[in-house]
Amino acid sequence: xxPGAVPRDAAGLPVADAVVPPVxxxxxxxxxxxxxxxxxxxxxxxxxxxxxLAKIAAGLTLxxxxxxxxxxxxxxxxxxxxADLVARQGQRLHLGLRxxxxxxxxxxxxxxxxxxxxxxxxxxxVVDAVRHHSLTDADFAATDLTVELLYLxxxxxxxxxxxxRLNLRLQGAKSLAEDLAMTDTLTGLRNRRALDLALAxxxxxxxxxxxxxLDLDHFKSxxxxxxxxxxxxxxxxxxxxxxxxxxSGDLVARVGGDEFVILLPGLTNIAGLTxxxxxxxxxxxxxxxLDRQTCQIGASAGITVSTxxxxxxxxxxxxxxxxxxxxxxxxxxxxxxxxxxxLAMD
Numbered sequence: 001x002x003p004g005a006v007p008r009d010a011a012g013l014p015v016a017d018a019v020v021p022p023v024x025x026x027x028x029x030x031x032x033x034x035x036x037x038x039x040x041x042x043x044x045x046x047x048x049x050x051x052x053l054a055k056i057a058a059g060l061t062l063x064x065x066x067x068x069x070x071x072x073x074x075x076x077x078x079x080x081x082x083a084d085l086v087a088r089q090g091q092r093l094h095l096g097l098r099x100x101x102x103x104x105x106x107x108x109x110x111x112x113x114x115x116x117x118x119x120x121x122x123x124x125x126v127v128d129a130v131r132h133h134s135l136t137d138a139d140f141a142a143t144d145l146t147v148e149l150l151y152l153x154x155x156x157x158x159x160x161x162x163x164x165r166l167n168l169r170l171q172g173a174k175s176l177a178e179d180l181a182m183t184d185t186l187t188g189l190r191n192r193r194a195l196d197l198a199l200a201x202x203x204x205x206x207x208x209x210x211x212x213x214l215d216l217d218h219f220k221s222x223x224x225x226x227x228x229x230x231x232x233x234x235x236x237x238x239x240x241x242x243x244x245x246x247x248s249g250d251l252v253a254r255v256g257g258d259e260f261v262i263l264l265p266g267l268t269n270i271a272g273l274t275x276x277x278x279x280x281x282x283x284x285x286x287x288x289x290l291d292r293q294t295c296q297i298g299a300s301a302g303i304t305v306s307t308x309x310x311x312x313x314x315x316x317x318x319x320x321x322x323x324x325x326x327x328x329x330x331x332x333x334x335x336x337x338x339x340x341x342x343l344a345m346d
Contacts, residue, residue: 033141034119036104040067042114044082052139053120056102056129072096085118086110095120102129184254186232187239195253198263199314202306210267210305212277213321214242216258216284217298217333226293233290234297241283245276261321268305270338277301277336285334300328304339 027048030037035052046062054062062070073079075094085108093106105123108116122129129135182194190198202209216238223231235258242252242260251263267273281299288295302324304317324339331337 030117034117035139035141036120038067038116038118038120039111040082040085040116040118042082044068044085046070047115052135055135055139056133057097057100060099070098072098082116085116093118102133187235187254189239189242189260190251190253192253192255195251195255195261195263196314198251199317202263202265203312203314208266208268208306210264210273210303211317211321212262212264212273212280213302213318213325214260214262214277214280214299215301215325215329217300217329219258219297222295222297226290226295230290230293230295234288234295237288238284238297238299242280245280245283261318268307270303270305273303273305274336274338277303281334281336298334300325300333301336302326302328302339303336308339308341 030039030048031050035050036056037048037050038046038053039048041047044067046065046067049057049062060070067082067085068080073085073093073095076088076091079085079088079093089108089110091107093108095104095106096102097104103122103125104120106118106120108118111117182190182197184191216234219231219234222234235254238258238260239252239254242262246252246262247264249265253261253263255261264273264276267276281301284297284299288297302321304320304324306312306317308320309316320339323343324337327343328335328337337343
């Protein structure tokens with residue numbers, strides 16, 4: 001009879017009560033079937049171990065070492081010697097390799113020599129173990145579902161990374177679209193919508209702020225004499241001056257053809273705001289050269305501050321800044337006027 005063959009009777013049927021000889025497996029076969037196995041002698045000495053376990057325990061000497069010196073059987077907690085291990089055949093074991101800190105699940109089976117063959121696996125911690133020990137599918141038995149699990153984990157990671165990249169692109173596109181919706185395309189300044197939202201936030205926060213409303217003087221003559229291309233160039237230069245003369249936390253908006261509003265958080269001192277507005281007007285009074293032609297414009301400004309109002313309203317404050325602006329124009333242009341309650345009745 002060939003080794004491992006099932007005994008049969010004269011009719012060719014299996015003999016139920018016949019003793020089936022054990023299958024003897026060499027080291028190479030065990031390594032292939034159970035890459036994380038341990039073979040223990042009857043005295044508990046490690047006589048052989050699989051290639052994956054060798055990779056995990058790299059640098060450690062295992063052969064001829066006492067199993068219980070290197071490994072701790074954590075559950076069941078009563079396993080302290082070979083007799084305990086033999087008594088727990090077929091039961092799930094929870095083990096740890098002391099010096100490495102690796103966690104395992106195990107199953108012990110007695111061999112014909114009186115020793116133990118112990119097959120190990122990582123259990124639920126397989127993903128972390130694979131990452132920590134740089135394992136690949138070659139480190140597991142071909143029939144081990146761990147290979148499929150690793151594949152699914154890798155697929156999931158790839159999908160999640162792609163979703164994250166897509167989400168970042170969508171967020172970037174959304175932010176860009178929102179920014180474009182708040183931007184004046186000609187000058188790059190904020191637009192009226194952005195100003196309205198910033199005003200609403202300032203009012204909701206109940207923090208002090210000021211508004212400077214600017215209108216260009218003599219801008220119409222630039223468009224009439226030099227054309228709209230020259231006018232567009234002048235507006236872009238105006239935007240540069242306004243951005244240069246304002247703080248990083250201020251909001252500068254183009255709210256009309258040649259009208260601009262600056263929202264200045266935290267500033268309510270009229271004298272200081274007048275200095276800021278006069279500096280802007282002086283900058284805008286500088287000649288602007290375009291295609292060897294010189295454009296000369298000016299600006300007038302009206303100021304109002306939030307501390308003037310017991311009940312603040314964006315609409316009222318904008319109207320009051322506009323009232324102060326046209327008072328400046330009536331007074332001769334190129335100057336600054338601060339709003340006062342009496343000014344509204346002039």
